[in-house]
Amino acid sequence: MFTGLIQALGKIKLLAESQILVSLESSSNSQIILKDLAIGDSVAVDGVCLTVIDILAQGFVAIVSPETLKRSTLGQLSDRYVNLETSLRAGSKLGGHFVTGHIDGVGRLQSSVETINAWEMKFIAPHTTDEKWERQIAPYIVPKGSIAVNGISLTVADCDVDGNWFQVAVIPHSFNETNLSHLKVGSLVNIEADILGKYVAKFLRHGSNNYSVLPPALAANSTVNNLKDITPEFLTENGFI
The missing domain is CATH 2.40.30.20 (Elongation Factor Tu (Ef-tu); domain 3)
Structure with a gap:
């Protein structure tokens, strides 16, 4: 990690x-x-x-x-x-976000513009002939969400609805101390979407009809029929809050 x-x-x-x-x-x-x-x-x-x-x-x-x-x-x-x-050691500061080192796909730099306080960089999300692979990353690219580009923890400033492209604002320190400063338009980059977003997406996609994604204590509770039943009050009563 x-x-x-x-x-x-x-x-x-x-x-x-x-x-x-x-x-x-x-x-x-x-x-x-x-x-x-x-x-x-x-x-x-x-x-x-x-x-x-x-x-x-x-x-x-x-x-x-x-x-x-x-x-x-x-x-x-x-x-x-x-x-x-x-790798992250126990007790170390977590200044960025959780990055697993498992790349979702290869994207490319579309533009890089220097502004007064940052470099605004726009990337195209992974494009491949394998459509299944391409769809794995786009749903997890959201505004203000975390994303790793060449291993660098960045915040998505903007993106299109489908996640085909995204833009980040890179501060001068990060730009100068990483290989972002060596990229040119068209350069390929490794992209990893936020692992937390992947788990949340799977939970929401399957949770309403699949008890296997729920914690054992919730799955065993007969009152839990779908995600709507998991309220703050319910979590408090069952010791989760």
């Missing part, structure tokens, strides 16, 4: 079909990422959760599956900058 707050930039190189090398060019970046890193740890590389299998003086080697290369930009980013974040 990650927060979407980028700690450092690195460069990647495909070593083999199932391995990538992440190089850290500066000593400060090396200290941030490698300080407590151990073999078997998870690191988000441009938003993709990867497992470390070797640690070097100025970087690390991670394993990557063919499915990950297919569903993300990692197979196309050799010798380009990537955002890095080590």
Whole structure:
């Protein structure tokens, strides 16, 4: 689990079909990422959760599956900058939002405009010939909702009704300290929708006629027939509030 707050930039190189090398060019970046890193740890590389299998003086080697290369930009980013974040530790501050490192799809930058206080960036949501895959992300893109672009926790400022595109306002610090500053119009990006939104959507989609999505204590209560029966009063009576 990650927060979407980028700690450092690195460069990647495909070593083999199932391995990538992440190089850290500066000593400060090396200290941030490698300080407590151990073999078997998870690191988000441009938003993709990867497992470390070797640690070097100025970087690390991670394993990557063919499915990950297919569903993300990692197979196309050799010798380009990537955002890095080590996994969230118990007791750490959660400054962004819950990011799993499981990419929903690859989108692309449509425009990037510098304003007085921010960079307004517009992205096209994942487009693919697999319609089922494309529909998996659009329903979770909502105004003021959270979204991760290349592993960066961002807030959706605007989007169309279907979620085919969305816009974010990126503060100068986030823009300059991540690889957003290296993107050009048409650049591909990894996109992960908010995990909380996915669970809520599933609950609302199936909850009215499917007890399996309810907590056991609620599912076992004979008075719960559908979501409308779950009121604040009901939750209080059953010890949930």
